[in-house]
Amino acid sequence: METRSAKLYEEAVKYIPGGVNSPVRACGSVDSFPLFISHAKGSKITSVDGVEYIDFVESWGPMLLGHAHPEVTKAVQAAIERGTSFGAPCEDELVLAKMVCEALPSVEMVRMVSSGTEATMSALRLARAYTGRNKMIKFDGGYHGHGDAFLAAAGSGVATFSVPGTPGVPDAVVSETLIAPYNDLNAVEELFKQHGNDIAAVFAEPAAGNMGLIIPEPEFLPGLRSLCDKYGALLVLDEVITGFRVSYSGAQGHYGVKPDLTTMGKIIGGGMPVGAFGGRREIMQMLSPTGPVYQAGTLSGNPVAMAAGIATLKVLQKSDYPALASKVENFCQNLEAIFAKKGVQVCINRLASMFTIFLTGQKVKDFASAKTSDLAMLSKLYKGFRERGVYVAPSGFEVSMVSFAHTDEDFARTLSALEDIKL
Ligand code: KE4
Numbered sequence: 001m002e003t004r005s006a007k008l009y010e011e012a013v014k015y016i017p018g019g020v021n022s023p024v025r026a027c028g029s030v031d032s033f034p035l036f037i038s039h040a041k042g043s044k045i046t047s048v049d050g051v052e053y054i055d056f057v058e059s060w061g062p063m064l065l066g067h068a069h070p071e072v073t074k075a076v077q078a079a080i081e082r083g084t085s086f087g088a089p090c091e092d093e094l095v096l097a098k099m100v101c102e103a104l105p106s107v108e109m110v111r112m113v114s115s116g117t118e119a120t121m122s123a124l125r126l127a128r129a130y131t132g133r134n135k136m137i138k139f140d141g142g143y144h145g146h147g148d149a150f151l152a153a154a155g156s157g158v159a160t161f162s163v164p165g166t167p168g169v170p171d172a173v174v175s176e177t178l179i180a181p182y183n184d185l186n187a188v189e190e191l192f193k194q195h196g197n198d199i200a201a202v203f204a205e206p207a208a209g210n211m212g213l214i215i216p217e218p219e220f221l222p223g224l225r226s227l228c229d230k231y232g233a234l235l236v237l238d239e240v241i242t243g244f245r246v247s248y249s250g251a252q253g254h255y256g257v258k259p260d261l262t263t264m265g266k267i268i269g270g271g272m273p274v275g276a277f278g279g280r281r282e283i284m285q286m287l288s289p290t291g292p293v294y295q296a297g298t299l300s301g302n303p304v305a306m307a308a309g310i311a312t313l314k315v316l317q318k319s320d321y322p323a324l325a326s327k328v329e330n331f332c333q334n335l336e337a338i339f340a341k342k343g344v345q346v347c348i349n350r351l352a353s354m355f356t357i358f359l360t361g362q363k364v365k366d367f368a369s370a371k372t373s374d375l376a377m378l379s380k381l382y383k384g385f386r387e388r389g390v391y392v393a394p395s396g397f398e399v400s401m402v403s404f405a406h407t408d409e410d411f412a413r414t415l416s417a418l419e420d421i422k423l
Contacts, residue, residue, distance in 0.1 A: 066405025
């Protein structure tokens with residue numbers, strides 16, 4: 001029963017493009033329309049029709065603790081009582097900055113912004129200023145927010161609608177953006193051989209989350225590190241998804257690779273609008289007002305958002321990441337067994353509390369192999385889950401997320417829903 005959602009959607013499309021404030025929420029690529037959510041708690045979200053769903057989207061990543069965690073809610077309520085924005089420093093900006101620097105050894109200084117997009121576009125400007133170079137390497141299917149320079153064969157929303165690049169971005173801007181297949185070190189080396197002294201940075205998701213979940217091959221991240229060292233480019237790890245999710249020290253801590261800059265978002269705001277970028281002191285000091293690189297934001301370091309982020313990280317400091325990872329591994333093995341019984345070929349990539357079901361017999365290690373997933377069958381899977389109270393990402397190029405609030409019963413209910421779905 002989705003009548004009130006349908007009615008609200010019908011009205012919303014008159015006032016908001018596609019009825020949504022971010023395209024992937026429109027559910028276009030799974031031939032559905034968006035549920036309007038009334039409230040959420042723990043691992044559940046409840047629609048405006050009063051239907052409860054087990055949530056594997058988690059607001060696209062921020063809700064690793066589950067929705068409306070009491071510690072976060074309490075901190076936000078207290079912060080709001082003190083005012084919502086000062087436009088001047090507050091102590092919590094320093095508290096969260098220190099927590100981020102303590103969690104990520106590669107981050108000696110950090111600047112808060114209000115979204116992952118702001119973090120990556122600012123990090124790119126900083127990398128270009130620091131190196132005096134303009135070109136940047138990103139990966140096919142990689143998504144780093146909607147900053148102009150990154151929208152060249154991007155992943156996530158753009159990949160879902162398979163629109164390579166986008167109108168409105170001047171050719172001149174993306175002409176400085178070089179693209180290689182993920183996990184393909186030879187292609188990256190080739191680009192460095194051709195453009196080495198003009199390349200300011202390599203932007204990589206240390207585990208890719210915008211073409212579905214792609215795991216870095218063992219030599220990939222260390223290989224990027226040594227190529228950047230060899231050619232004097234900066235390695236920027238985009239940890240907007242993986243930061244504080246793969247481990248408390250991010251994917252960089254998990255894989256033992258030290259970037260020059262890191263971009264962050266999602267979890268560090270605990271569901272409030274926070275992005276951040278940070279790294280080596282000598283690079284970060286180039287930012288205004290200590291240096292010439294301009295970057296700014298009215299609500300950067302917002303006190304309410306900082307309080308949410310601090311409360312979230314405090315709980316995560318005491319959380320058992322390995323235990324959650326083994327629950328997800330066990331759940332994915334059970335999913336594989338059910339698909340096998342159905343005679344459906346799948347590749348289920350998983351890392352820590354993330355997984356993606358690719359409906360393909362191929363091993364998925366880059367965007368080209370991710371695109372072999374049967375998207376028509378994915379639509380049926382999405383609708384089948386939704387009809388049975390399970391809320392998964394409405395796209396074959398997103399990651400399913402598990403929170404510390406997900407219970408064994410949630411996994412069991414999801415498995416029995418899958419058993420019941422006719423594919
Ligand atoms: P935001 O500007 O959406 O806060 O962050 C951009 C961004 C940057 N880097 C990575 C690796 C990201 O995944 C994102 C945003 N992720 C998408 C979903 N994969 C956000 C969902 C949406 O666009 O609505």
